[in-house]
Amino acid sequence: MKILDRYLLKTFLVTFTTVFVILFFIFILQTIWLFIAELAGKDLDAGMVLKFITFSMPRIVPLVLPLSILLASIMTFGNLAENYEFAAMKSAGISLQRAIFPLSISIALLSIVAFLFANNVIPYAEYKFINFRKNIAQVQPALAITEGQFSDVGLYNIKVNKKSGENGNVLTGITIHKKSTTGDGSKTVIKAKDGELISSEKSSILKLELNNGNYYEDVTPKKYEDREKLPFAKSSFKKYTINIDLSELNKVDVDEENISNTNTMLNVNELNYTLDSLHKSFKNEVISFSENINIQTGFTSFVNDQTHKKDTIKKLKTIPKDLLSIFTKKEQQAILTNTLSNLVSTGYNIDATQVNLATKQKTINTHYLALYDKFVIAYACFLMFFIGAPLGAIIRKGGLGLPIVFAVFIFITFHFINTFGKRISQEDGLTPFLGAWMSSIVLTPLALLLTYRATNDIGLINLDVIFSPIQKLFKKLIKKQK
Structure with missing residues (x-):
């Protein structure tokens, strides 16, 4: 490997690593914010929170990796062009294609790694993530219920005044609203002085045993005039058991x-x-x-x-x-x-x-769509590099100013088209292949165009194409008037 190749590779990899770490940290913060209601106020120790975040990390990589490659390539080649290093290379007979050749090989290897990561690591992490959340509720069922506020647990909204016991499974001052299956609000209310949560690691059923309480249920009369009286049925109990299916609880997610x-x-x-x-x-x-x-x-x-x-x-x-x-x-x-x-x-x-x-x-x-996504992420790495590298050479600006504006705009366009295509294909409006590859198909001509213009030293927008016909028209009009 020549000195120039090592220099370009080192410059790009340092920039890429820095950008990737920063963006990954930002997306991790976003994940924590999205799951804050699930983590806060449930007495989770640092180890459990760290596991929770670790299992959710791999799903962020398909978003962060293409954006990092795009921004790093724009910044790297923008700095080279801004400091006239490209001009020195061209004067020495080194073209843009020759300059990006070693980086292209690196991006190809990175694309293979991205595919293997999406094919092996992400599915395993998703499996561990879902089962970890399920095990939290099974081993420590009281974590699903927060003191002093209503907690949505399956088909019930549960509020307790106090939790006690070794695992917080002994409850005092219990109020339960049972959700209506018809969607017309809660018609059943259960109140109990105390109760206990019982669960097993081998079962997804959470048992709630209530002691000394009342059961209230609204009654809807057949006659409309009797409904204004708001009749209800009341019964008391010494012991009442509710079974809650935790498998339904674990379906609640940012990407349900x-x-x-x-x-x-x-x-x-x-x-x-x-x-x-x-x-x-x-x-x-x-x-x-x-x-x-x-x-x-x-x-x-x-x-x-x-x-x-x-x-x-x-x-x-x-x-x-x-x-x-x-x-x-x-x-x-x-x-x-x-x-x-x-x-x-x-x-x-x-x-x-x-x-x-x-x-x-x-x-x-x-x-x-899940099948094609594993290949799309590999191609997206290539695509973003061949958009970012020539774009950086054209705009001739490094740093985090103009490059980040272009990177965010291009990535939002890519992500929006990708999401739009998936939504349509899920509803059978498009074939899944077109839905998954739509963003790549739309942005590939842009990569080819930018590569062509950067190779031939053409600016981002050639204003002569717009203004030259107008100038010719004005010259003809002036000649006719003379």
């Missing part, structure tokens, strides 16, 4: 869809296997639905005796315009009633199956 699905916890091989199973399930669902519809819509004879069937067949030798006319009035009424019932039933069946198939298709799409 990714947590509730398993696609983020799978590598490429596992995703391919899962997709094969999902496709088979979808195909079987379609075949089963079509067979059931054919059975439901088939013509059923209302007359079972063979004599009546023979008479009906004789009548059908000369088919009338109105087929119902070959039946009696009673049979016609039965046929029409049955047909209407079948139509209504088939309509409901079609609607329900349509929703079910749409859900299955959305699951398939999200797994495809």
Whole structure:
């Protein structure tokens, strides 16, 4: 490796490392802020908080890595151009392509590392992250409930005045609001003097045993005028047990869809296997639905005796315009009633199956997106370098001023298009491949354009293309007036 190659590589890597550490720290702070409600006021020791943050770190890398490469490349090549080091290289016969060649190899290696990281480390970290949160609630169930305020725990909002005991599992002054499944507010309130939380590491069910309390439930009368009296039912108990499913509790996340699905916890091989199973399930669902519809819509004879069937067949030798006319009035009424019932039933069946198939298709799409994302992050490293390096050489500005403005603008554009494409493809508006690769497809021409302009020493915007025709037009007008 020549001295120039070592110099460029060292300059870029130092800048990249510095930028990556700073941006990673900023994104970690954002993660802590998003999970502050889950961490604060629950008596977690420093070790548990550190584990929580450590398991959430790998998911930040796909955001930080491309942005760091983009900003580092703009700053590095902007400094070289600003200090006329590029001019010295060009005077020595070294082109821009030759200058960035060793860095291109480094970025290629970094892209491979990024793919391996996304394929192995991130799925493992997601698995550990979700299970760690689940274990916190199972081993120390009192952490899910905060003193003096209502805590959202599954289907219940729970408030306690005081927690005591070794693990805070003994509760005093308990008020519970049970959520309504119909979405019309809470109609059930449970109050108890004290209680105890009981859990097991082997089970995802949290048991809450209440002592000496009352159970209140609003009653909705059938008559509208009786509803103004706000009637309710009340019962007292000495002991009452509530079972809370902690698996529902662990689905609450900043990115709820990714947590509730398993696609983020799978590598490429596992995703391919899962997709094969999902496709088979979808195909079987379609075949089963079509067979059931054919059975439901088939013509059923209302007359079972063979004599009546023979008479009906004789009548059908000369088919009338109105087929119902070959039946009696009673049979016609039965046929029409049955047909209407079948139509209504088939309509409901079609609607329900349509929703079910749409859900299955959305699951398939999200797994495809998770598969393509592992390759997109590798390509994004290349893309951001070949946007940042020529852009820095063109603008000829280093430091954190203008480069960070360009970097943030380009990265926001990349991230917005990426998010937009994924949302559309999840709803089956685009193929998952286009949805995942849309941002890369849109920004690749920009990388090619900037590389071409930087190689040929053309500025970022050639104003002569705009003003030259206008100048020619003015010169012609002046000549005509003279």
